[in-house]
Amino acid sequence: MKSEIVVETRNLSMHFGGVKAVDRVNFNLRENELRCLIGPNGAGKSTFFKCLTGQLAPTSGDVVIRDFNGTGRLPHQIARLGVGIKTQVPNVFDGLSVTENIWLAARRWHGAARARSLTSQTVERLKLGDIRADTVGQLAHGQRQWVELGMVVAAEPWLVLLDEPAAGMTHDEIERTVEIIREINQQSTMIVVEHDMQFIRMISSKVTVFHEGRILIEDTMDVVTADPRVREVYLGSGGS
Amino acid sequence: MSWTRENRWRAVLVLAGVIFTVAAPGVLELFTIINLSTVIALAILALSLGLIWGYGGILCFGQTAFFGIGAYAYTIAAINFGGSSWAVLIAILAAAVFAAVLGYFMFYGRVSDVYMAVITLTVTLILYSLLRRTSGPEYKIGDALLGGFNGVTSPPLNLPWAPYMPLFPEHVFYVGMAVLIIGYIICAWLIQTHFGRVSVAIRENELRAELIGYDTRFYKLAMFTIGGAIAGAGGIIFANGVGRVTPDIFNLYNSALAIIWVIVGGRGTLAGPVMGAFALFYLTSWLGTQGVVNNNLVLGLILIVFVLAVPRGLLPTFISWWDGARSRRAMQRRELKVRRKRSRRSSDQREVTHEK
Ligand SMILES: Nc1ncnc2c1ncn2[C@@H]1O[C@H](COP(=O)(O)OP(=O)(O)OP(=O)(O)O)[C@@H](O)[C@H]1O
Ligand SMILES: [Mg+2]
Numbered sequence: 001m002k003s004e005i006v007v008e009t010r011n012l013s014m015h016f017g018g019v020k021a022v023d024r025v026n027f028n029l030r031e032n033e034l035r036c037l038i039g040p041n042g043a044g045k046s047t048f049f050k051c052l053t054g055q056l057a058p059t060s061g062d063v064v065i066r067d068f069n070g071t072g073r074l075p076h077q078i079a080r081l082g083v084g085i086k087t088q089v090p091n092v093f094d095g096l097s098v099t100e101n102i103w104l105a106a107r108r109w110h111g112a113a114r115a116r117s118l119t120s121q122t123v124e125r126l127k128l129g130d131i132r133a134d135t136v137g138q139l140a141h142g143q144r145q146w147v148e149l150g151m152v153v154a155a156e157p158w159l160v161l162l163d164e165p166a167a168g169m170t171h172d173e174i175e176r177t178v179e180i181i182r183e184i185n186q187q188s189t190m191i192v193v194e195h196d197m198q199f200i201r202m203i204s205s206k207v208t209v210f211h212e213g214r215i216l217i218e219d220t221m222d223v224v225t226a227d228p229r230v231r232e233v234y235l236g237s238g239g240s
Numbered sequence: 241m242s243w244t245r246e247n248r249w250r251a252v253l254v255l256a257g258v259i260f261t262v263a264a265p266g267v268l269e270l271f272t273i274i275n276l277s278t279v280i281a282l283a284i285l286a287l288s289l290g291l292i293w294g295y296g297g298i299l300c301f302g303q304t305a306f307f308g309i310g311a312y313a314y315t316i317a318a319i320n321f322g323g324s325s326w327a328v329l330i331a332i333l334a335a336a337v338f339a340a341v342l343g344y345f346m347f348y349g350r351v352s353d354v355y356m357a358v359i360t361l362t363v364t365l366i367l368y369s370l371l372r373r374t375s376g377p378e379y380k381i382g383d384a385l386l387g388g389f390n391g392v393t394s395p396p397l398n399l400p401w402a403p404y405m406p407l408f409p410e411h412v413f414y415v416g417m418a419v420l421i422i423g424y425i426i427c428a429w430l431i432q433t434h435f436g437r438v439s440v441a442i443r444e445n446e447l448r449a450e451l452i453g454y455d456t457r458f459y460k461l462a463m464f465t466i467g468g469a470i471a472g473a474g475g476i477i478f479a480n481g482v483g484r485v486t487p488d489i490f491n492l493y494n495s496a497l498a499i500i501w502v503i504v505g506g507r508g509t510l511a512g513p514v515m516g517a518f519a520l521f522y523l524t525s526w527l528g529t530q531g532v533v534n535n536n537l538v539l540g541l542i543l544i545v546f547v548l549a550v551p552r553g554l555l556p557t558f559i560s561w562w563d564g565a566r567s568r569r570a571m572q573r574r575e576l577k578v579r580r581k582r583s584r585r586s587s588d589q590r591e592v593t594h595e596k
Binding site: 053055074075076079080084085087091092093094095096100103104105107108109112148151155 | 438441445453
């Protein structure tokens with residue numbers, strides 16, 4: 001028996017003037033799935049995420065998140081549904097400490113005592129203990145990404161969207177991030193955007209390939225990498 | 241409120257303020273005390289802008305609008321009621337409501353920061369030119385004649401139980417200091433609550449605050465309204481200190497001045513803007529008595545110097561200098577200890593070799 005569909009887009013489009021960043025996308029995601037989204041630069045992955053989370057109001061089409069029509073809602077309304085997102089360009093509170101960042105996310109949904117314990121749990125879970133008092137703006141890129149991940153998980157969302165969570169990380173950091181993602185996936189449904197094929201092999205069963213705002217193919221990693229259209233897209237249309 | 245290092249300093253400041261309040265009327269001349277009431281009013285205005293700009297990240301170029309509305313509302317209500325108790329409430333409420341309405345359109349209309357600065361300034365200047373045109377006898381609110389650019393004489397504050405017993409100037413000074421100190425404590429408390437911390441987070445990154453589920457429009461509106469109420473309370477003290485309200489409260493010079501206090505004193509602190517207001521007031525009035533240089537020129541110069549050389553403002557710069565000096569001293573002490581230990585050890589060794 002298949003689990004229920006928790007995210008659905010119907011003919012979702014986001015146009016910027018003449019640029020069709022997302023173009024009539026029909027996308028389905030089932031509960032507890034860990035889906036990877038890949039595609040060349042400018043394929044529309046981040047724009048798709050922005051439409052899901054209310055950062056952009058789609059030009060047309062619908063976003064349905066668990067029976068809730070999320071089209072044109074504001075980010076905080078989507079967050080209230082239990083959706084967490086790590087954006088491509090890290091969005092953190094640079095002037096505040098690591099714990100303050102995470103506490104702010106935890107405290108949104110919980111009372112003072114629970115928020116405090118959730119914060120220290122999250123700090124431990126992401127192994128941020130040594131830098132807990134540091135100002136986030138002064139941390140290395142990889143660490144800032146983890147702080148952002150910490151803010152996402154501290155809210156205990158059931159749906160987690162991660163936009164290039166391993167970008168700019170060292171090999172060790174990537175492995176750690178894979179661990180974290182697997183851990184999050186124990187409780188949450190996930191969509192992860194990544195470029196690194198090896199990374200995707202480590203985490204995902206099903207992959208959706210975006211190209212020029214549309215879904216090109218949706219299948220297992222092996223099928224996707226063997227597909228000639230995908231190869232062409234990645235090598236560039238001129239080079240075959 | 242926990243006793244962090246910041247809060248210990250805040251307590252010291254409050255204590256200093258209380259001592260000053262008690263001691264000043266005995267030491268200073270009456271003229272100085274009357275003058276001080278006006279400066280205190282400006283300091284309250286600075287505090288309110290320090291709160292919403294420094295902590296809420298809201299750049300309001302027209303904070304004087306709420307200050308002036310507080311002053312006018314107090315004066316008009318006090319004239320009509322023949323006592324100040326209701327007038328005080330009405331003045332604070334009027335300033336808060338005005339801020340709430342203006343803020344609603346700006347924050348729920350998602351106006352960008354630059355436009356917000358322009359809108360708030362414009363609103364202030366509109367109030368200025370509107371009130372300047374109210375010189376005829378037809379511009380009356382109840383018994384209060386608005387008086388155009390001459391303004392209105394403000395009835396002094398009185399004790400709630402004795403409406404016809406106006407306060408003496410030194411009592412107005414006490415009330416002013418009380419409002420300043422209580423306002424400061426409220427602000428210091430506020431920024432440490434969940435609400436205040438979310439406001440700071442919005443200042444740092446509004447999108448992230450939204451993505452973790454906060455309705456940032458509401459938080460900004462609430463912050464803006466609280467700032468308006470505090471500025472309005474400052475306006476009441478101002479009306480009492482000067483004894484008259486005129487449309488000049490709303491002029492360009494004053495709205496720029498408020499911004500300069502905060503820049504000079506330091507954004508992201510509460511005491512900084514207050515000190516900035518005091519310092520610049522006395523600097524400009526001293527320069528006025530010298531009569532050699534133009535005040536505006538000096539203010540402009542100060543602004544440029546601060547933006548270029550001390551961009552964080554006096555208090556934050558002082559605090560990091562102090563912290564730096566302290567950790568340097570601590571390091572020196574540690575080094576000294578290590579060196580002493582080392583020299584002791586080597587002298588021990590020397591003794592040992594001697595014995596051999
Ligand atoms: N706010 C915007 N205004 C105009 N065009 C935009 C905007 N945001 C994105 N685009 C365009 O939409 C297209 C898709 O961009 P998007 O960032 O979604 O791609 P992506 O798949 O995330 O790429 P990458 O892998 O580089 O992150 C690009 O052509 C981009 O230039
Ligand atoms: Mg992207």
